[in-house]
Amino acid sequence: KAGVTQTPRYLIKTRGQQVTLSCSPISGHRSVSWYQQTPGQGLQFLFEYFSETQRNKGNFPGRFSGRQFSNSRSEMNVSTLELGDSALYLCASSRDLSGANVLTFGAGSRLTVL
């Protein structure tokens, strides 16, 4: 059974650019959550999508956005990149809306902003 697949695994951008990250959940999982992981802040919740609708959003600026497609695949976008956006972006899928459901994480997309 394939796990959660995130692409790209590594990318380097410069300030002001934008980036799109992709996440393919486990087959049959309808919920996709995104988290930002940094050494100082740990894992911070970005947003969750279920049935193509954003169900919850963390405390991040509007430059961070996402969407979910009908096949449950999800993308997140960060516009006007800042140095502080350098982080590991983790996608997690679960069968239903998360919270008490088991989250299965992908290996992450490591973004470096120069």
Place this chain on the structure above:
Amino acid sequence: QQQVKQSPQSLIVQKGGISIINCAYENTAFDYFPWYQQFPGKGPALLIAIRPDVSEKKEGRFTISFNKSAKQFSLHIMDSQPGDSATYFCAASAPDDYKLSFGAGTTVTVRA
């Protein structure tokens, strides 16, 4: 701000020893407390989880102790092995919140 406070930031234990990681929370609505384990280059993976209706849960060498009145919970790794060297995150969620609030993480190093 961090809704779940985790300590210590890192710890070193000898093979066969006990690793103890502590977490504290303020939100009394939290009703689900998982622990995730993360190896370098990998995403976190669920290790063990507990609900507040029990005070302890054990799975193999891993035990969660839960103190509802103190709003604290901890992970004990018994007979620590080098393969347990990883970063451990505690987390919590509330009903209908659809997200996990994670602690800052503890890096555990088990020396052979």
